[in-house]
Amino acid sequence: MTTVSSFAPRTRRNVELVLLLLAVGIVVLAYVNVGLSVSGAFPPGLVTHTAGLLVISLAFHLLLRWKAAYADPLLLPIVTLLNGLGLVMIHRLDIANGRDVGSGLALKQLTWSALAVAIAAVVLWFLRDHRMLRRYTFTAAVVGFGLLILPLVPGIGRTVNGSRIWIGLGPFTFQPGEVAKIVLAVFFAGYLVQTRDALSLAGRKVLGFTFPRGRDLGPIIVAWVLSLMVLVFEKDLGSSLLLFGLFVSMLYVATERTSWIAIGMTLFCGGAYLAYLVFGHVQQRVHLWLDPFAPGQSDQVAKGLMGMAAGGLLGTGLGRGRPDLTYFAESDFIIPSFGEELGLIGLFALLVLYVLLVERGLRTALGVRDGFGKLLAAGLAFSVALQCFVVVGGVTRVIPLTGLTMPFLSYGGSSLLANWSLVALLLRISDVARRPVEEVQAGPTPSGEAKTEVVAIR
Amino acid sequence: MSELTLTIIRLGLLVLLWIFIFSVVGVLRGDIYGTRVVSRTPRKPAPARKPAERPDTPAPQKRQKRQPHSTVPQSLVVTQGVLTGTSLPLREAGTIIGRNPECALILDDDFASGRHARIFHRDGAWFVEDLGSTNGTFVGTERLTGPVRVEAGSTLRIGKTVIELRR
Numbered sequence: 001m002t003t004v005s006s007f008a009p010r011t012r013r014n015v016e017l018v019l020l021l022l023a024v025g026i027v028v029l030a031y032v033n034v035g036l037s038v039s040g041a042f043p044p045g046l047v048t049h050t051a052g053l054l055v056i057s058l059a060f061h062l063l064l065r066w067k068a069a070y071a072d073p074l075l076l077p078i079v080t081l082l083n084g085l086g087l088v089m090i091h092r093l094d095i096a097n098g099r100d101v102g103s104g105l106a107l108k109q110l111t112w113s114a115l116a117v118a119i120a121a122v123v124l125w126f127l128r129d130h131r132m133l134r135r136y137t138f139t140a141a142v143v144g145f146g147l148l149i150l151p152l153v154p155g156i157g158r159t160v161n162g163s164r165i166w167i168g169l170g171p172f173t174f175q176p177g178e179v180a181k182i183v184l185a186v187f188f189a190g191y192l193v194q195t196r197d198a199l200s201l202a203g204r205k206v207l208g209f210t211f212p213r214g215r216d217l218g219p220i221i222v223a224w225v226l227s228l229m230v231l232v233f234e235k236d237l238g239s240s241l242l243l244f245g246l247f248v249s250m251l252y253v254a255t256e257r258t259s260w261i262a263i264g265m266t267l268f269c270g271g272a273y274l275a276y277l278v279f280g281h282v283q284q285r286v287h288l289w290l291d292p293f294a295p296g297q298s299d300q301v302a303k304g305l306m307g308m309a310a311g312g313l314l315g316t317g318l319g320r321g322r323p324d325l326t327y328f329a330e331s332d333f334i335i336p337s338f339g340e341e342l343g344l345i346g347l348f349a350l351l352v353l354y355v356l357l358v359e360r361g362l363r364t365a366l367g368v369r370d371g372f373g374k375l376l377a378a379g380l381a382f383s384v385a386l387q388c389f390v391v392v393g394g395v396t397r398v399i400p401l402t403g404l405t406m407p408f409l410s411y412g413g414s415s416l417l418a419n420w421s422l423v424a425l426l427l428r429i430s431d432v433a434r435r436p437v438e439e440v441q442a443g444p445t446p447s448g449e450a451k452t453e454v455v456a457i458r
Numbered sequence: 459m460s461e462l463t464l465t466i467i468r469l470g471l472l473v474l475l476w477i478f479i480f481s482v483v484g485v486l487r488g489d490i491y492g493t494r495v496v497s498r499t500p501r502k503p504a505p506a507r508k509p510a511e512r513p514d515t516p517a518p519q520k521r522q523k524r525q526p527h528s529t530v531p532q533s534l535v536v537t538q539g540v541l542t543g544t545s546l547p548l549r550e551a552g553t554i555i556g557r558n559p560e561c562a563l564i565l566d567d568d569f570a571s572g573r574h575a576r577i578f579h580r581d582g583a584w585f586v587e588d589l590g591s592t593n594g595t596f597v598g599t600e601r602l603t604g605p606v607r608v609e610a611g612s613t614l615r616i617g618k619t620v621i622e623l624r625r
Contacts, residue, residue, distance in 0.1 A: 029474060074489075
C-alpha cells in the first residue's frame with residue numbers, strides 16, 4: 001500500500017554556476033600555492049591560465065544551459081575541480097623534474113583537457129536522447145571488442161612498460177581500452193535490457209540461490225574469457241578487472257539476482273588464481289603487493305607509501321613534498337602524490353569527490369525512466385567507482401597494483417577523453433531523468449479520430 | 459614569501475576543498491526529483507498497552523457511562539485486520555474506504571474493493587453506504603443494501619477488516 005507523488009524538478013543551473021566558479025577558484029588557489037612555494041612568486045601567466053580555465057568551463061556550462069537545461073548540476077563542477085587539481089599536480093611535477101611549461105606534461109594535459117571538453121560538448125550536442133544509442137547495441141559490441149584487441153594488431157600496437165595496451169599512429173599514442181569501457185557499457189546495457197527477463201526469471205533454486213540455466217551462462221562466460229584474454233595477451237590486469245567487473249555489476253543491476261555476483265566472483269577468483277599460477281608478471285605484482293619492502297623488486301609501491309606517510313594528516317603543502325621520487329608520479333601514482341602534498345585530509349576530499357560523482361551517476365540511474373538508460377547510467381557510474389577502487393586500492397596495498405589511471409586526475413589523453421565523454425553521457429541521461437514529463441492531453445479522444453500508430457517490435 | 463602566508467594558503471586550500479564538498483552535499487539534500495513512493499506500513503497493535511488495561515473494566519461501558527447522551531461518531535478505528543490500530547477522523551464531506559490509493563482509508567485487504575464504502579454526514583447524523591463492492595459491507599452482522607445510519611460504537615466489517623466508529 002503506497003502513495004505515489006511526483007516532484008517538479010528545478011534546473012539548478014545557477015547552483016552549477018556558483019559551484020563551478022568555486023571549483024575554478026580552488027584550482028587557481030592551488031596553482032598559486034605551487035608557484036609561491038616553489039619559486040616564491042606568482043606563477044607567470046597566471047591570468048592567462050585562469051582565464052583559459054574559466055572560458056573552457058563556462059563554455060561547457062553555457063552549452064548545458066542551452067542543450068541540456070535539466071542536466072545534473074553537480075557533475076560539471078566536480079569534474080572540473082578534479083581535472084584542474086590533476087593539472088596543477090602535473091604542473092608541479094613538471095617543475096620538480098626540471099621541465100619548463102613549454103615542454104612539460106602539464107601543457108599536453110591542458111591541450112588534451114580542452115580537446116576532451118570539446119568532444120564531450122560534441123557528444124552532448126549531437127546525442128539528443130541517450131536511447132538513440134540502443135540502436136547501435138551490436139555495433140557497439142563489435143567496436144568495443146575491436147578497440148580491445150586493437151593494441152594486439154602488429155604494426156600499430158605498442159608495448160609500453162610491459163603492457164601492450166597502446167596504439168601508436170604516427171606521433172600520437174592512444175589507449176583504446178579507455179574508450180572501449182564506454183562502448184562496451186553501451187553494448188552491455190542494450191543487450192541486458194533485452195535479455196534480462198530470461199536471465200533473471202529462469203533457473204533452479206539451490207540452497208536459497210536461484211542459479212541460472214546453463215545456456216544463460218553464455219554471456220558471462222564470454223565476458224570472462226574476453227577479460228582473461230586481455231589479461232593474458234595485453235598483460236593488463238587493470239583493464240581486465242574493469243571489464244569483467246563492469247559486466248557482472250550490470251548483470252546484477254539488470255537481474256537483481258545475487259547469484260550472478262556469486263558466479264562472477266567465483267569465476268574471477270578462479271581466473272585470477274589461474275593467472276597467478278601461469279604468468280610471471282602477475283606473480284610479480286602479487287609479491288609486490290604482499291611484501292612491497294622486500295629487496296630485489298620494484299620499489300614503486302614502497303615509495304608511494306613512504307610519500308603518503310611523509311604527508312601525514314595535513315600534507316607537506318603543494319610544492320613542498322617530493323612526490324617526483326616515485327615513478328609515474330603523474331599517472332598511476334598521482335594519488336600518493338596528492339596524499340603527500342595535501343595529506344590525508346586532502347586525499348579524503350578527493351575520494352569524497354569521486355564518491356559524489358558516482359552517487360550522481362547512480363542517482364541518475366534511479367531517476368531515469370527507461371531500462372536502457374538505467375543500465376547505462378549505472379554501468380558508467382560503476383565503472384568510475386571500480387576504476388577508482390582499483391587505482392587507490394593498488395597504491396594503498398588493498399589489492400595488487402594494476403595499471404589503471406585515476407579518472408580526470410592522472411596524466412593521459414585517452415583517459416581524459418574517455419572520462420569526459422562518459423560524463424557527457426551521464427549529463428545527457430540525467431537531463432532526460434530530471435526533465436518533467438510532458439502533460440498527457442486530458443480528455444478522451446473520439447475513437448474515430450485515433451491515429452494509427454506504427455509500433456516497432458524488437 | 460613568508461612561511462606563514464604559505465601555511466595559510468596550504469590550509470586554506472584544504473578548507474576550501476571541504477567547503478566545496480559540503481556545498482555539493484548541501485545541494486544534494488535539496489535536490490529531489492522523480493517520484494516519491496511512501497509506503498504506509500501497517501501499524502502494529504501496541505502490545506505494551508494491553509497489560510495496562512484491566513480485563514474486568516470494559517472500556518466502552520465506562521465511556522458510555524461518562525457521556526451517555528452523545529452517540530455522534532467522530533472518528534473511526536480499525537480493530538481487526540492488517541491495519542489494526544489505525545484511526546482516522548471522520549470528515550463531513552465523506553470518508554471513502556477501499557483499496558484505491560485515493561481513498562481516505564486505504565485498505566490492504568484482498569477482500570475489499572477499490573472504492574468499497576463511504577461514511578458521510580447528513581442532517582446531523584452519520585450514514586454508511588456500500589459503493590457497489592464485490593464482497594459487501596456489514597454493519598454488525600447485517601449486509602448493507604442502502605445507506606444505514608451509524609452511531610458511535612457501531613462496527614463495520616469490510617472483507618477481513620473490522621472498523622469501529624468512536625466518539
